[in-house]
Amino acid sequence: MFFKSLQTSLLIAASALPCAAWAQDAAEDTDIIVTATGAEQRADEVGLAVTVIDAETVERRQTVILSDLLLTTPGVAVARNGGPGTVTYARLRGAESGQTLVLIDGVRTNDPSAPDGAFDFGSLFTTGIERVEVLRGPASVPWGSQAIGGVVNVITRRPGPGFSARARGEYGTFETVVGQSGIGYxxxxxxxxxxxxxxxxxxxxxxxSGSEADGYERWGANGRVEFDLTPDVAIDLRGSWSDGRTDLDGFSPTFEFVDTDEYSTSKELYGYAGIKARLGGLNNRLGFSIADIDRDNFASSTATEPSFFARGRSERYEYRGDLAITEQVRAVFGAEHEDSRLFDGTDRFESGITSVFGELIVKPIEMLTITGGVRHDDHEDFGGNTTFAANAALALPTDTILRASYGEGFKAPTLFQLNAPGFGNIDLQAETAESWDAGIEQQLVDGALSIAATWFHRDTVNQIDFDLVSFTYSNIAATSAEGLEVAIRARPNRDWLFDASYSLVDSKNRSAGFAGNELARRPRHSVSASIDYAPQTGPALGATITHVGDSFDNPANTVRLDGYVLVGLRAAIRLADRYELYGRIDNAFDERYQTVATYGAPGRAAYVGIRARFE
Known part of the structure; x- marks a missing residue:
């Protein structure tokens, strides 16, 4: 819909841990969207801006780290503190990184121990991913806190009928080794x-400014088990896990950012266990999910005790219902309770939030779908908050879809912002936002060409930032963002595919002292284009060009980040029915750039690999 020596490690027999959501049972069909309401909807019935990154795109682009694909998605800005494994944040439509809700199979993954609760994309790889839905704009009604900028919903691969297996091995520049494998039944x-x-x-x-390479190592796995007790009742277990170590650089005694032998470790576990049941026209899901994140920093390679220690954990109990009232009216509703915990090595902090929500999906006529919803959240520390949302999609017989939406978002203060010793503020209020967007999608040439455009505007108030006067967290910021997102897809025949996107994001600070300044690390313009040629016989060839415009690194707009252009080239050739040899060159013209001031970014790199599939 809307607008990136061959050593083979064929791995892992780690047991699957619970993870996910009944709504995530959407088929691999890209015409089905689950993130808009938390339940399956046809794409032409969704009035929100949603981009789907499917498994075919992941494989065609040969992508290993998911954030590299997000960079080519309309309205998304990505900033990374160095090479693979370092802290990586994604910002949707100019919102803060902590205002993007990230789901893995429906489990909220945002880190309770991070200052603003932002999810670190540095450890999120494409292993086992079937599709990613990127919803841009507030989505607090179905998903609750943190969805001010939008939602990134990662959905892992479901087993097909019978036995299936996949494997991938890759080697390349920086002595990089990649091994991935999967098995299903x-x-x-x-x-x-x-x-x-x-x-x-x-x-x-x-x-x-450094010359010493900072390495990264990561193990990860995800899995699922579904068991039908009866034709209408099933047990659902899903989970994902990762364990990584990242070498870091740090500050000298004169506060220069230089080579050091510091390092960090992270362990992440996300799980879900639930039961789903169909009672006539009512689909029910009752489940429990958990997110557990351990992060440690060490001052040197020989240190045995961490210099920074953080343990974040959230547990969520939820019920969701999906009722077909009539052929024209559908209700999606639910109730949730979440407990969050933070342990910093000395103190423990806890909070809880209880929520109820309801949505109506109405089709007054066949080609018009109207969705409206309301949610109320009651937080133990700052009280209640009610959000509303509505959207409409009109699918005309001219292969035209008109979309419009209004949404409210809110983000509860994090445990760190509320309770950090010396810096916390228990009187913080929730950040809130209002957003409007309108768009059009047009299919041409019997669907061979698709053009979509969306205009959006968002105002955010009570944004939490660090107050240099009181030296605590305070509700001192107000921001706005508006812009245009354009996506084009052309498939003239089965061999050729062209994708392109353009984003204009005008994000402004409206706070006292910074009014009119651009928000940090939000490029105003970004463009991405990919072309692929994949004939039935012979090699497949492809290229991606991404341009990211200038931005600023700080609220005062005194440190500029120059724009950059990245070019990626790729090729693949089938060796037999089940095997494929592939290779790619990233940053082919060795562009020198920074997404965060003083932090490096990878130069030209080449990789070669082999894939096998048994299905």
Whole structure:
């Protein structure tokens, strides 16, 4: 819909841990969207801006780290503190990184121990991913806190019928080794799949001025088991896990960012266990999910005790219902309770939030779908908050879809912002936002060409920032963002595919002292274009060009980040029915750039690999 020596490690037999959501049972069909309401909807019935990154795109682009694909998605800005494995944040439509809600199979993954709760994309790889839905704009009604900028919903691979297996091995620049494998089985009553991966690289210097390479190593796995107790009742278990170590750079005694032998470790576990049942026209899901994140920093390679220690954990109990009232009216509703915990090595902090929500999906006529909803959240520390949302999609017989939406978002203060010793403020209020957008999608040439455009505007108030006067967190910021997102897809025949996107994001600070300044690390313009040629016989060839415009690194707009252009080239050739040899060159013209001031970014790199599929 809307607008990136061959060593083979064929891995992992780690047991699957619970993860996910009944709504995530959407098929691989890109015409089905689950993130807009938390339940399956046809894409032409959704009035929100949603981009789907499917498994075909992941494989065609040969992408290993998911944030590299997000960079080519309309309205998304990505900033990374160095090479692979370092802190990586995504910002949707100019919102803060902590205002983007990230789901893995429906489990909220945002880190309770991070200052603003932002999810770190540095450890999120494409292993076992079937599709990613990127919803741009507030989505607090179905998903609750943190969805001010939007939602990134990662959906892992489901097993098909019978036995299936996949494997991938890759080697390249910076002595990078990638190994991924997965195995699945789908029977009459039980379906199970597990995917695992290993990644290691000598990396680059995290400090732009440095020369010492900072390496990264990661193990990860995700899996699911579905068991049908009866034709209408099923048990659902899903989960994902990762364990990584990242070499870091740090500050000298004169506060220069330089080479050091610091490093960090992270362990992440996300799980879901639930039961789903169909009672006539009512689909029900009752489940429990958990997110557990451990992060440690060490001052040197020989240190045995961490210099920074953080343990974040959230547990969520939820019920969701989906009721077909009539052929024209559908209700999606639910209730949730979440407990969050933070332990900093000395103190423990906890909070809880209880929520109820309801949405109506109405089709007064066949080609018009109207969705409206309301949610109320009651937070233990700052009280209640009610949000509303509505959207409409009109599918005309001219292969035209008109979309419009209004949404409210809110983000509860994090445990760190509320309770950090010396810096916390228990009187903080929730950040809130209002957003409007309108768009059009037009299919031409019997669907061979698709053009879509969306205009959006968002105002955010009570944004939490660090107050240099009181030296605590305070509700001192107000921001706005508006812009245009354009996406084009052309498939003139089965061999050729062209995708392009353009984003104009005008994000402004409206706070006292910074009014009119651009928000940090939000480029105003970005363009991405990909072309692929994949004939039935012979090699497949492709290229991606991404231009990211200038931005600023700080609220005062005194430190500029120059724009940059990245060019990626790729090729693949089928060796037999089940095997494929592939290779790519990233940053082919060795562009020198920074997405965060003083931090380096990878130069030209080449990789070669082999993939196998047994299905």
């Amino acid at each position: 789908g029977g009459e009553r039980i379906r199970a799949r597990i995917d695992g991966g290993y990644f290691t690289t000598h990396g680059i210097s995290a400090a732009a």
